[in-house]
Amino acid sequence: MLSEQELKKLIRSVPDFPKKGIMFRDITTLIKDKQGLSSTLEQLLAKLGDKKIDKVVGIESRGFIFGALLAEKLGVGFVPVRKPGKLPAEKITESYSLEYGQDSIEIHSDSIEPRDKVLIHDDLLATGGTMEAACKLIEKLKGEIVQVSFIVELTFLNGREKLNKYDVSSLISYADEN
């Protein structure tokens, strides 16, 4: 199993994407590596420990990758949180703020049972707005959030503060844009 430090070396940093001044942390180089893929999954599971989980929720679209992997390893179902207009059946919606304007995410109303113990996964913790909205969706459906899990955390954006009610887990941190 690769260590968190070895996993960090497999992440590609791309300057000025999606816009000038942003250093994009690209996990595609991590997951195209077979050891990178399997070790990231093992490390995420290790951070969860022996906590009981009933459903894993993954946030569209990179959150689907390890969300599905975590669900299968834990022997539970997988639930997607999606961008607006993608889910076909009865659903609930939550809005959140972006740097300029607003966006929203949705979940099927029948996807979580009351008291389901839920792990929510996304690949990247930046400002935390998307994950905070996902947590609100789960709580509206009366699920219990056991952990919110990320591969990469941009600590200088303080997203963890927005999520301080929850057990927040991440594998790899970046303290600045370098």
Added chain:
Amino acid sequence: MLSEQELKKLIRSVPDFPKKGIMFRDITTLIKDKQGLSSTLEQLLAKLGDKKIDKVVGIESRGFIFGALLAEKLGVGFVPVRKPGKLPAEKITESYSLEYGQDSIEIHSDSIEPRDKVLIHDDLLATGGTMEAACKLIEKLKGEIVQVSFIVELTFLNGREKLNKYDVSSLISYADEN
């Protein structure tokens, strides 16, 4: 393990989504079920048999779910094919026709090595346009397509004809919009 017939019962059919006259086949009810998730994966692996694979490619965004699961089970890396503007590094693009107009998909140029044996996965085979474009991307990178795999096939749209150069696998078929 659930049979293909039992898996079909876990798929929800939603009339008039995304527009009037279309019966949407919704896999969210399949994958929120722990047996549905694990048995779908096992059935997809059974269709692949003992063919050697070096990389699994999944098409954004529902194709990421079982694409990642297949990669991990096969002990290989996972490569996302994404919608335009999402991939940060050097990439190639392929366009395809929609009912009205065009769309395109992209892949990182360094994601596939020449002669890599590739399994491409998406959740649904409709007209086959997206998968055909994905196959062209892999071939531009000199990968060898071993199988194109789907969960659901809408046989009345004849997508398989567009893909007749390839080994096409699907678990669950619908012969009409009912």
